[in-house]
Amino acid sequence: MRVRPFSVALASPLRTAREELTDRAGFLVGVGTSDGEVDRDGGDGDTDDGDTDNVDAPATGIGEATPLPGWTESRSACAAALREAAANSGGPAAALDDLDADDAPAARHGLALALADAAAREADRSLSAHLADRTGLPEPADFVPVNATIGDGTPEATAADAERAAADGYRCLKVKAGARPLEIDLDRLRAVREAVGPAIDLRVDANGAWDRSTARRALDRLEPLDLAYVEQPLPAADLDATARLRAETAVPIALDESLAERSVGEVLAADAADALVIKPMALGGPDRALAAALRAREAGVEPVVTTTIDAVVARTTAVHVAGAVPDVAACGLATGGLLAEDLAPDPCPVDDGRVEVPDGPGIAGGAFDGLV
Numbered sequence: 450m451r452v453r454p455f456s457v458a459l460a461s462p463l464r465t466a467r468e469e470l471t472d473r474a475g476f477l478v479g480v481g482t483s484d485g486e487v488d489r490d491g492g493d494g495d496t497d498d499g500d501t502d503n504v505d506a507p508a509t510g511i512g513e514a515t516p517l518p519g520w521t522e523s524r525s526a527c528a529a530a531l532r533e534a535a536a537n538s539g540g541p542a543a544a545l546d547d548l549d550a551d552d553a554p555a556a557r558h559g560l561a562l563a564l565a566d567a568a569a570r571e572a573d574r575s576l577s578a579h580l581a582d583r584t585g586l587p588e589p590a591d592f593v594p595v596n597a598t599i600g601d602g603t604p605e606a607t608a609a610d611a612e613r614a615a616a617d618g619y620r621c622l623k624v625k626a627g628a629r630p631l632e633i634d635l636d637r638l639r640a641v642r643e644a645v646g647p648a649i650d651l652r653v654d655a656n657g658a659w660d661r662s663t664a665r666r667a668l669d670r671l672e673p674l675d676l677a678y679v680e681q682p683l684p685a686a687d688l689d690a691t692a693r694l695r696a697e698t699a700v701p702i703a704l705d706e707s708l709a710e711r712s713v714g715e716v717l718a719a720d721a722a723d724a725l726v727i728k729p730m731a732l733g734g735p736d737r738a739l740a741a742a743l744r745a746r747e748a749g750v751e752p753v754v755t756t757t758i759d760a761v762v763a764r765t766t767a768v769h770v771a772g773a774v775p776d777v778a779a780c781g782l783a784t785g786g787l788l789a790e791d792l793a794p795d796p797c798p799v800d801d802g803r804v805e806v807p808d809g810p811g812i813a814g815g816a817f818d819g820l821v
Protein backbone atom coordinates (compact mmCIF):
# COMPACT_ATOMS: atom_id res chain seq x y z
CA MET A 450 0.00 0.00 0.00
CA ARG A 451 1.37 3.38 -1.04
CA VAL A 452 0.34 6.83 0.11
CA ARG A 453 1.16 10.09 -1.68
CA PRO A 454 0.10 13.54 -0.48
CA PHE A 455 -1.28 16.07 -2.95
CA SER A 456 -2.88 19.48 -2.96
CA VAL A 457 -4.98 21.15 -5.64
CA ALA A 458 -6.08 24.79 -5.71
CA LEU A 459 -9.62 25.97 -6.34
CA ALA A 460 -10.05 28.30 -9.32
CA SER A 461 -11.65 30.83 -7.00
CA PRO A 462 -12.49 30.49 -3.32
CA LEU A 463 -15.84 28.77 -2.67
CA ARG A 464 -17.57 30.71 0.05
CA THR A 465 -20.23 28.93 2.06
CA ALA A 466 -21.96 29.83 5.31
CA ARG A 467 -19.30 28.04 7.30
CA GLU A 468 -15.97 28.43 5.53
CA GLU A 469 -14.08 29.60 2.50
CA LEU A 470 -12.42 26.81 0.58
CA THR A 471 -9.30 27.80 -1.35
CA ASP A 472 -7.60 24.45 -1.89
CA ARG A 473 -8.06 20.75 -1.25
CA ALA A 474 -5.26 18.64 0.16
CA GLY A 475 -5.36 14.90 0.53
CA PHE A 476 -3.67 11.60 -0.17
CA LEU A 477 -3.63 9.15 -3.02
CA VAL A 478 -3.62 5.53 -1.96
CA GLY A 479 -2.24 2.75 -4.13
CA VAL A 480 -2.68 -0.96 -3.52
CA GLY A 481 -1.28 -3.95 -5.29
CA THR A 482 2.23 -4.23 -6.45
CA SER A 483 4.48 -1.23 -6.37
CA ASP A 484 7.14 -0.30 -8.85
CA GLY A 485 10.12 -2.50 -8.23
CA GLU A 486 8.02 -5.38 -6.93
CA VAL A 487 5.77 -5.49 -9.93
CA ASP A 488 6.44 -7.89 -12.72
CA ARG A 489 4.92 -5.76 -15.44
CA ASP A 490 6.23 -7.79 -18.34
CA GLY A 491 4.83 -11.19 -17.45
CA GLY A 492 8.22 -12.55 -16.53
CA ASP A 493 9.62 -12.91 -20.01
CA GLY A 494 11.89 -9.93 -19.74
CA ASP A 495 10.27 -8.29 -22.73
CA THR A 496 8.48 -5.16 -21.64
CA ASP A 497 7.27 -4.37 -25.13
CA ASP A 498 5.43 -7.53 -26.07
CA GLY A 499 1.91 -6.11 -26.05
CA ASP A 500 1.03 -8.44 -23.23
CA THR A 501 -1.69 -6.19 -21.81
CA ASP A 502 -3.84 -8.82 -20.13
CA ASN A 503 -1.15 -10.19 -17.93
CA VAL A 504 -3.15 -12.60 -15.80
CA ASP A 505 -0.27 -13.22 -13.42
CA ALA A 506 0.07 -9.59 -12.32
CA PRO A 507 -1.86 -8.82 -9.14
CA ALA A 508 -4.52 -6.17 -9.59
CA THR A 509 -3.63 -2.62 -8.74
CA GLY A 510 -6.02 -0.01 -7.51
CA ILE A 511 -6.01 3.67 -6.67
CA GLY A 512 -7.92 5.54 -4.00
CA GLU A 513 -8.19 9.13 -2.77
CA ALA A 514 -8.53 10.39 0.79
CA THR A 515 -9.30 14.11 0.82
CA PRO A 516 -10.38 15.11 4.32
CA LEU A 517 -12.62 18.10 4.95
CA PRO A 518 -12.81 18.96 8.64
CA GLY A 519 -16.43 19.24 9.70
CA TRP A 520 -17.36 16.37 7.38
CA THR A 521 -14.36 14.11 8.02
CA GLU A 522 -11.32 13.77 10.27
CA SER A 523 -8.59 16.41 10.08
CA ARG A 524 -5.77 16.14 7.57
CA SER A 525 -3.32 15.07 10.29
CA ALA A 526 -5.71 12.40 11.62
CA CYS A 527 -6.22 11.16 8.06
CA ALA A 528 -2.45 11.00 7.53
CA ALA A 529 -1.99 9.09 10.79
CA ALA A 530 -4.76 6.61 9.95
CA LEU A 531 -3.25 5.94 6.52
CA ARG A 532 0.24 5.57 8.01
CA GLU A 533 -1.09 3.03 10.47
CA ALA A 534 -2.94 1.19 7.70
CA ALA A 535 0.20 1.05 5.56
CA ALA A 536 2.08 -0.51 8.48
CA ASN A 537 -0.53 -3.24 9.01
CA SER A 538 1.26 -6.56 8.72
CA GLY A 539 -1.93 -8.19 7.43
CA GLY A 540 -1.87 -6.08 4.26
CA PRO A 541 -4.40 -3.57 2.91
CA ALA A 542 -7.49 -5.78 3.26
CA ALA A 543 -6.78 -6.35 6.96
CA ALA A 544 -5.97 -2.67 7.34
CA LEU A 545 -9.39 -1.79 5.91
CA ASP A 546 -11.09 -3.96 8.53
CA ASP A 547 -9.19 -2.04 11.21
CA LEU A 548 -10.13 1.41 9.89
CA ASP A 549 -13.06 3.00 11.70
CA ALA A 550 -15.40 4.84 9.30
CA ASP A 551 -16.59 7.15 12.09
CA ASP A 552 -13.08 8.07 13.28
CA ALA A 553 -11.38 8.38 9.91
CA PRO A 554 -13.93 8.37 7.08
CA ALA A 555 -11.61 9.97 4.50
CA ALA A 556 -8.81 7.50 5.22
CA ARG A 557 -11.25 4.63 4.99
CA HIS A 558 -12.59 6.07 1.73
CA GLY A 559 -9.07 6.13 0.28
CA LEU A 560 -8.25 2.54 1.15
CA ALA A 561 -11.71 1.05 0.47
CA LEU A 562 -11.66 2.76 -2.91
CA ALA A 563 -8.20 1.48 -3.83
CA LEU A 564 -9.25 -2.08 -2.96
CA ALA A 565 -12.58 -1.76 -4.81
CA ASP A 566 -10.79 -0.31 -7.86
CA ALA A 567 -8.34 -3.23 -7.82
CA ALA A 568 -11.17 -5.78 -7.49
CA ALA A 569 -13.24 -4.16 -10.24
CA ARG A 570 -10.22 -3.99 -12.55
CA GLU A 571 -9.42 -7.59 -11.85
CA ALA A 572 -13.02 -8.53 -12.72
CA ASP A 573 -12.74 -6.29 -15.82
CA ARG A 574 -15.81 -4.26 -14.98
CA SER A 575 -16.51 -0.68 -13.99
CA LEU A 576 -16.51 0.40 -10.36
CA SER A 577 -20.24 1.15 -10.56
CA ALA A 578 -20.95 -2.34 -11.94
CA HIS A 579 -18.78 -3.82 -9.18
CA LEU A 580 -20.58 -1.84 -6.46
CA ALA A 581 -24.02 -2.56 -7.94
CA ASP A 582 -23.32 -6.27 -8.27
CA ARG A 583 -22.12 -6.55 -4.68
CA THR A 584 -25.30 -4.84 -3.55
CA GLY A 585 -27.63 -6.90 -5.73
CA LEU A 586 -28.59 -3.92 -7.87
CA PRO A 587 -29.39 -3.91 -11.58
CA GLU A 588 -26.92 -2.66 -14.20
CA PRO A 589 -25.75 0.86 -13.40
CA ALA A 590 -26.80 3.88 -15.44
CA ASP A 591 -24.75 5.17 -18.37
CA PHE A 592 -25.30 8.81 -17.38
CA VAL A 593 -25.95 10.70 -14.16
CA PRO A 594 -27.70 14.10 -14.06
CA VAL A 595 -25.81 16.71 -12.05
CA ASN A 596 -26.49 20.08 -10.45
CA ALA A 597 -24.32 23.16 -10.89
CA THR A 598 -22.83 24.39 -7.60
CA ILE A 599 -23.07 28.15 -7.14
CA GLY A 600 -21.27 29.81 -4.25
CA ASP A 601 -22.08 32.91 -2.29
CA GLY A 602 -21.98 36.23 -4.15
CA THR A 603 -23.93 39.40 -4.67
CA PRO A 604 -27.43 39.01 -6.13
CA GLU A 605 -26.11 40.14 -9.53
CA ALA A 606 -23.12 37.77 -9.49
CA THR A 607 -25.24 34.85 -8.26
CA ALA A 608 -27.84 35.41 -10.97
CA ALA A 609 -25.10 35.69 -13.62
CA ASP A 610 -23.56 32.38 -12.45
CA ALA A 611 -26.98 30.75 -12.55
CA GLU A 612 -27.74 32.05 -16.01
CA ARG A 613 -24.39 30.78 -17.29
CA ALA A 614 -25.01 27.33 -15.76
CA ALA A 615 -28.47 27.13 -17.33
CA ALA A 616 -27.02 28.18 -20.70
CA ASP A 617 -24.42 25.41 -20.28
CA GLY A 618 -27.25 22.87 -20.06
CA TYR A 619 -27.70 22.37 -16.32
CA ARG A 620 -31.33 21.77 -15.44
CA CYS A 621 -30.68 21.78 -11.70
CA LEU A 622 -28.77 24.45 -9.77
CA LYS A 623 -27.68 24.49 -6.15
CA VAL A 624 -27.05 27.91 -4.66
CA LYS A 625 -25.19 28.45 -1.40
CA ALA A 626 -26.95 30.66 1.14
CA GLY A 627 -26.62 31.56 4.80
CA ALA A 628 -23.43 33.63 4.55
CA ARG A 629 -25.40 36.89 4.22
CA PRO A 630 -28.34 38.38 6.04
CA LEU A 631 -31.59 36.62 5.07
CA GLU A 632 -32.96 39.62 3.17
CA ILE A 633 -29.92 39.63 0.88
CA ASP A 634 -30.12 35.86 0.38
CA LEU A 635 -33.77 36.25 -0.58
CA ASP A 636 -32.77 38.91 -3.12
CA ARG A 637 -30.10 36.57 -4.47
CA LEU A 638 -32.48 33.63 -4.83
CA ARG A 639 -35.26 35.71 -6.38
CA ALA A 640 -32.70 37.07 -8.86
CA VAL A 641 -31.68 33.52 -9.71
CA ARG A 642 -35.26 32.35 -10.28
CA GLU A 643 -35.93 35.38 -12.42
CA ALA A 644 -32.76 34.78 -14.44
CA VAL A 645 -33.32 31.08 -15.17
CA GLY A 646 -37.12 30.89 -15.35
CA PRO A 647 -39.52 28.36 -13.85
CA ALA A 648 -38.30 25.19 -15.60
CA ILE A 649 -34.97 24.87 -13.78
CA ASP A 650 -34.82 22.91 -10.51
CA LEU A 651 -33.43 25.15 -7.78
CA ARG A 652 -31.80 23.93 -4.59
CA VAL A 653 -30.56 26.14 -1.78
CA ASP A 654 -27.84 25.05 0.67
CA ALA A 655 -27.75 26.98 3.95
CA ASN A 656 -24.99 24.77 5.42
CA GLY A 657 -26.64 24.88 8.86
CA ALA A 658 -26.29 28.65 9.17
CA TRP A 659 -29.80 29.62 10.25
CA ASP A 660 -31.27 29.58 13.72
CA ARG A 661 -34.80 28.27 14.15
CA SER A 662 -36.65 31.55 13.68
CA THR A 663 -34.52 32.60 10.70
CA ALA A 664 -35.02 29.18 9.09
CA ARG A 665 -38.76 29.42 9.60
CA ARG A 666 -38.84 32.88 8.06
CA ALA A 667 -36.55 31.80 5.22
CA LEU A 668 -38.76 28.86 4.27
CA ASP A 669 -41.93 30.98 4.40
CA ARG A 670 -40.40 33.58 2.13
CA LEU A 671 -38.82 31.01 -0.19
CA GLU A 672 -42.04 29.09 -0.80
CA PRO A 673 -43.05 31.16 -3.86
CA LEU A 674 -39.72 30.33 -5.55
CA ASP A 675 -40.77 26.68 -5.96
CA LEU A 676 -37.48 25.26 -4.67
CA ALA A 677 -36.62 21.59 -5.14
CA TYR A 678 -35.32 21.68 -1.57
CA VAL A 679 -33.46 23.63 1.08
CA GLU A 680 -30.39 21.77 2.30
CA GLN A 681 -29.40 21.85 5.98
CA PRO A 682 -31.48 24.86 7.09
CA LEU A 683 -30.56 24.24 10.75
CA PRO A 684 -27.39 23.11 12.52
CA ALA A 685 -26.40 19.48 12.08
CA ALA A 686 -27.46 18.26 15.52
CA ASP A 687 -30.82 20.06 15.48
CA LEU A 688 -32.69 17.07 14.03
CA ASP A 689 -35.89 17.34 16.04
CA ALA A 690 -36.28 21.03 15.22
CA THR A 691 -35.66 20.22 11.56
CA ALA A 692 -38.41 17.60 11.68
CA ARG A 693 -40.82 20.20 13.14
CA LEU A 694 -39.73 22.76 10.55
CA ARG A 695 -40.34 20.24 7.78
CA ALA A 696 -43.80 19.45 9.10
CA GLU A 697 -44.70 23.15 9.07
CA THR A 698 -43.60 24.07 5.56
CA ALA A 699 -44.25 23.07 1.97
CA VAL A 700 -40.57 23.49 1.03
CA PRO A 701 -38.79 20.12 0.89
CA ILE A 702 -35.77 19.70 3.19
CA ALA A 703 -32.47 17.94 2.51
CA LEU A 704 -29.94 17.01 5.19
CA ASP A 705 -26.18 16.93 4.71
CA GLU A 706 -24.11 17.96 7.77
CA SER A 707 -26.52 15.98 9.98
CA LEU A 708 -25.03 12.80 8.48
CA ALA A 709 -21.56 13.80 9.67
CA GLU A 710 -22.97 14.10 13.18
CA ARG A 711 -25.50 11.27 13.33
CA SER A 712 -25.83 7.83 11.80
CA VAL A 713 -27.93 7.21 8.70
CA GLY A 714 -30.42 5.32 10.88
CA GLU A 715 -30.78 8.19 13.33
CA VAL A 716 -31.24 10.76 10.57
CA LEU A 717 -33.86 8.65 8.79
CA ALA A 718 -35.67 7.88 12.05
CA ALA A 719 -35.97 11.60 12.82
CA ASP A 720 -38.26 11.98 9.78
CA ALA A 721 -36.62 15.34 9.16
CA ALA A 722 -35.70 15.09 5.48
CA ASP A 723 -37.10 14.62 2.00
CA ALA A 724 -33.61 14.14 0.59
CA LEU A 725 -30.30 13.00 2.02
CA VAL A 726 -26.92 14.22 0.76
CA ILE A 727 -24.57 11.27 0.38
CA LYS A 728 -20.88 12.22 0.41
CA PRO A 729 -18.73 9.11 -0.08
CA MET A 730 -15.72 10.86 1.49
CA ALA A 731 -17.69 11.74 4.63
CA LEU A 732 -19.41 8.36 4.86
CA GLY A 733 -16.17 6.41 4.76
CA GLY A 734 -16.10 4.99 1.25
CA PRO A 735 -18.04 4.25 -1.92
CA ASP A 736 -19.38 0.97 -0.50
CA ARG A 737 -20.77 2.67 2.60
CA ALA A 738 -22.12 5.57 0.55
CA LEU A 739 -24.06 3.29 -1.77
CA ALA A 740 -25.48 1.39 1.21
CA ALA A 741 -26.57 4.67 2.81
CA ALA A 742 -28.16 5.84 -0.45
CA LEU A 743 -30.18 2.64 -0.75
CA ARG A 744 -31.26 2.82 2.86
CA ALA A 745 -32.50 6.35 2.31
CA ARG A 746 -34.34 5.31 -0.85
CA GLU A 747 -36.03 2.46 1.04
CA ALA A 748 -37.17 4.93 3.70
CA GLY A 749 -38.71 7.16 1.02
CA VAL A 750 -35.91 9.73 1.27
CA GLU A 751 -34.25 10.71 -2.01
CA PRO A 752 -30.47 10.17 -2.05
CA VAL A 753 -28.31 12.85 -3.71
CA VAL A 754 -24.68 11.87 -4.17
CA THR A 755 -22.12 14.69 -3.99
CA THR A 756 -18.38 15.19 -3.76
CA THR A 757 -16.62 17.06 -0.98
CA ILE A 758 -14.93 19.02 -3.81
CA ASP A 759 -12.40 16.27 -4.27
CA ALA A 760 -9.70 15.70 -6.84
CA VAL A 761 -10.46 13.67 -9.95
CA VAL A 762 -10.09 10.18 -8.43
CA ALA A 763 -12.69 10.66 -5.70
CA ARG A 764 -14.90 12.81 -7.90
CA THR A 765 -15.06 10.06 -10.52
CA THR A 766 -15.75 7.55 -7.76
CA ALA A 767 -18.76 9.57 -6.61
CA VAL A 768 -20.01 9.40 -10.22
CA HIS A 769 -19.81 5.58 -10.00
CA VAL A 770 -21.70 5.56 -6.70
CA ALA A 771 -24.42 7.77 -8.20
CA GLY A 772 -24.54 5.60 -11.32
CA ALA A 773 -25.26 2.54 -9.18
CA VAL A 774 -28.34 4.16 -7.57
CA PRO A 775 -31.29 3.37 -9.84
CA ASP A 776 -32.85 6.52 -11.34
CA VAL A 777 -30.74 8.79 -9.21
CA ALA A 778 -31.78 12.45 -8.82
CA ALA A 779 -29.45 15.22 -10.00
CA CYS A 780 -26.23 14.88 -8.00
CA GLY A 781 -23.62 17.37 -6.75
CA LEU A 782 -20.84 16.00 -8.92
CA ALA A 783 -20.09 19.02 -11.10
CA THR A 784 -17.29 20.21 -8.86
CA GLY A 785 -14.30 19.58 -11.13
CA GLY A 786 -14.77 22.99 -12.68
CA LEU A 787 -14.25 24.58 -9.26
CA LEU A 788 -10.61 23.43 -9.30
CA ALA A 789 -7.80 25.41 -10.93
CA GLU A 790 -5.72 22.26 -11.38
CA ASP A 791 -6.20 18.53 -11.00
CA LEU A 792 -4.27 15.29 -10.73
CA ALA A 793 -5.24 14.03 -14.20
CA PRO A 794 -7.61 14.94 -17.04
CA ASP A 795 -11.28 14.48 -16.10
CA PRO A 796 -12.49 11.15 -17.55
CA CYS A 797 -16.13 12.26 -17.25
CA PRO A 798 -16.55 16.01 -17.73
CA VAL A 799 -20.01 17.53 -17.42
CA ASP A 800 -21.83 17.78 -20.72
CA ASP A 801 -25.35 19.15 -21.07
CA GLY A 802 -26.04 18.85 -17.33
CA ARG A 803 -24.96 15.25 -16.99
CA VAL A 804 -21.85 13.10 -16.72
CA GLU A 805 -21.14 9.77 -18.35
CA VAL A 806 -20.30 6.96 -15.92
CA PRO A 807 -16.89 5.67 -17.09
CA ASP A 808 -16.79 2.16 -18.55
CA GLY A 809 -13.78 1.27 -16.42
CA PRO A 810 -12.39 -1.20 -15.79
CA GLY A 811 -12.39 0.09 -12.21
CA ILE A 812 -12.69 3.83 -11.75
CA ALA A 813 -11.41 4.85 -15.17
CA GLY A 814 -9.29 2.11 -16.72
CA GLY A 815 -5.66 3.18 -16.83
CA ALA A 816 -6.44 6.91 -16.66
CA PHE A 817 -4.87 7.29 -13.20
CA ASP A 818 -2.01 4.82 -13.61
CA GLY A 819 1.25 6.24 -12.37
CA LEU A 820 -0.31 8.82 -10.05
CA VAL A 821 0.64 6.88 -6.94
Ligand SMILES: O=C(O)CCC(=O)c1ccccc1C(=O)O
Nearest residue numbers: 597598623705755756757758781
Ligand atom coordinates in the same frame (compact mmCIF):
# COMPACT_ATOMS: atom_id res chain seq x y z
O1 LIG B 1 -23.57 19.44 -3.73
C1 LIG B 1 -22.90 20.08 -4.54
O2 LIG B 1 -23.41 20.68 -5.49
C2 LIG B 1 -21.40 20.09 -4.45
C3 LIG B 1 -20.84 19.73 -3.13
C4 LIG B 1 -21.03 20.74 -2.05
O3 LIG B 1 -21.84 21.62 -2.15
C5 LIG B 1 -20.17 20.65 -0.88
C6 LIG B 1 -18.82 20.45 -1.08
C7 LIG B 1 -17.94 20.39 -0.04
C8 LIG B 1 -18.41 20.52 1.24
C9 LIG B 1 -19.77 20.71 1.46
C10 LIG B 1 -20.65 20.77 0.42
C11 LIG B 1 -22.10 20.90 0.74
O4 LIG B 1 -22.96 20.29 0.09
O5 LIG B 1 -22.44 21.53 1.71
Ligand SMILES: [Mg+2]
Nearest residue numbers: 654680705726
Ligand atom coordinates in the same frame (compact mmCIF):
# COMPACT_ATOMS: atom_id res chain seq x y z
MG1 LIG C 1 -24.53 20.74 1.73
